[in-house]
Amino acid sequence: MAGKREQNREQNRQALIGAVLDSVAEKGISETSVSEIIQRAGLSRGMIHLHFGGKDNLVQAAAHHSSEEYYDGLEALLQTAGDSPQERVEMIVRGDLSERVLNRRNVSIWYAFRGEARNRTAIAEYSDTRDGRLRGMIHNAFARIVREAGTPDASGAARDATHGTLALLEGMWTDFLLHPDRFDREEAARIIFRFLSAMFPTHFSLKGAVRTTAEEALPPPCA
Amino acid sequence: MAGKREQNREQNRQALIGAVLDSVAEKGISETSVSEIIQRAGLSRGMIHLHFGGKDNLVQAAAHHSSEEYYDGLEALLQTAGDSPQERVEMIVRGDLSERVLNRRNVSIWYAFRGEARNRTAIAEYSDTRDGRLRGMIHNAFARIVREAGTPDASGAARDATHGTLALLEGMWTDFLLHPDRFDREEAARIIFRFLSAMFPTHFSLKGAVRTTAEEALPPPCA
DNA sequence: CATTAAAATGGACAATCGTCCATGAAAATG
DNA sequence: CATTTTCATGGACGATTGTCCATTTTAATG
Structure with a gap:
């Protein structure tokens, strides 16, 4: 003890x-x-x-702690997800946009550290590993999806999907940073799934997202 | 004089x-x-x-200057674009990813100010107006595309396309911030146009982007 | 309870911060 | 050229920064 x-x-x-x-x-x-x-x-x-x-080391430890906290939260959510890769991707996206993860405090902290990351090697490292772990989780899922589809040599597809999803999430976070009050989590998720259903029509549909009149007016992805 | x-x-x-x-x-x-x-x-x-x-006012003026410089560069590029909305969107995307706009210096400055924006009202304002002007330019183009398509009440589609495009661009900038050496401008553009061609198949194709073997292996959006 | 060792305190310290002003330089005016 | 007016200089200033250590407190040990 x-x-x-x-x-x-x-x-x-x-x-x-x-x-x-x-x-x-x-x-x-x-x-x-x-x-x-x-x-x-x-x-x-x-x-x-x-x-x-010293103060610098403390700040570094704080950045590390914040990074761990984020990842732990996301991993906890992932435990509750099913085994299928599309379920895992969906959980990651929804988790990353959830109140638990995407809130004023976290966003403020995250962007504050990012702003100094370029000039503080130690902090940049944590900023990087956090992104790296997330990227790994997402890429794994897309790689499985691509493999299931059976298209040969489609490693680039998984890479593009990973890249696009991360970029979209990143952009949504920035949206939240700049306008936390106007931000609409459902809309953010809908846009990301639109991207995913375009890349993998058989694995992702828009059923989960709230349908808008605009969406109904659009032709279905593959009529 | x-x-x-x-x-x-x-x-x-x-x-x-x-x-x-x-x-x-x-x-x-x-x-x-x-x-x-x-x-x-x-x-x-x-x-x-x-x-x-005072120093604070100077820093504020610098943020303003940087913001103007960015927008001027983008608008100059836009002058050289055609009149069609898809040409304008394409020019904005490619411009925002071009060496002229997306380089180490600009990215460092931009994210440094962002990091402090939440706590410095004046700086947040410029951060905001820059994004606002860009959003306006992109939304205009998408609104025209949607109008041409003739689908009724599809204002949401233009909004989603704008939102998604901005989020993707934002994400690509972050990519560049974290890994300026590994960053691939062509790949970034390709992913964004994949998103756009999924939303507006008749207006955007992937012909402009460099085709990878992975892309060829994928089924066409609407076979 | 007495002793030892670890942890916590808070002020001293030099260095640096941003502000401001008395002074000097230089351009514009008559 | 003399005068006026504006701009530029660089050091003084008090406030605040982060570091460090002599001292006190407190838990653990014999």
Whole structure:
């Protein structure tokens, strides 16, 4: 069992990381100072140097934590999905657009770190691995879909589908960042599935999405 | 004619704005200090307060300038496009992915400002108007396409197409931000046109894009 | 309970931040 | 050329930054 010693220690580490993320989400990176952090955490000034060896390392740890949290949430959702690749893709897309994952706090944090990623190698790394893991999950699913279809040498199709889906999700996140109040999760999902049903008509349909009059007016993908 | 007085004045203002953008692109926002700016501009410390009334206003002006530059570049390209809406859309997409617009410097600057946009109203505004103008241009084109098709009440289709295209472009920019060396402009364009040809089969085809073996292996959209 | 070791405190510290102004340079005007 | 007016300079300034350590507190151990 963990002694009260280490228990407190870990608790304070987490408090510091949480304070960084709160501050980044509310005030942005440039206003996230040591004073701001320790005030939010309710701890003393020396703690940052004690536990992380400096502010930069703490911020890096916070970025790492945020990245893990995102991926854990997505993976938890994926556990509840069926085994078929199209079910998995659908769950990833809907998960990535769900309130649990796509909310003001996460989006603020994510884009704040991205903005500094180019100039802070360590942060860029986490930004990258998060995207990398997501890409792997999606690509696996599309690769299975393509394989099932039986078309030879269609690795490029899976790649394009992965690329397009990720780009669309990314764009939707940006939409949310700029206009969190106007954002429509259903509409975002509908557009992505339109793209997918165009690429894999037999695997994806628009039945899941809310039909608009506009959609009904359009000719079906393959009449 | 402009006296040498005002000529120098304007020249120095531009030098300051340019210095901010260079610094933001190279070092990021958090390291763009007054000292850094005036050193790059080769001017004295007091100039910022003299011409802009403070650092924040200068940074804001720089964001504005960058936004204008982007839009001007895109509009210049649009002048060379034909009148048909599909030609205009194609030009916007290819323009937005062209070296002229999508390069390391612009991307660094753009995402750096985005990261702070949520917490700096003035910057968010320019980030917004840039996107707004682009959205307007694209939506106009799609609205014409939909109107030509003659399907009644398909305003939603134009909206979806606009939304999807912007999201895809946004995603491609992020791709470039994270992996400028691996980025493939042709592939990015191909994926976007695949989306568009799925939505408007009669208006967009994939002929313009480089065909891969994978693409040939796939069944045509509507056989 | 006494002792040891680990963890937490909060202020000292130099460095840097952005602002502002007294001074000097230079162009425009008479 | 003399005068006026605008622009440019660079250092002073207080505030704030992040780091670090001497001290105190507190949990663990004998």
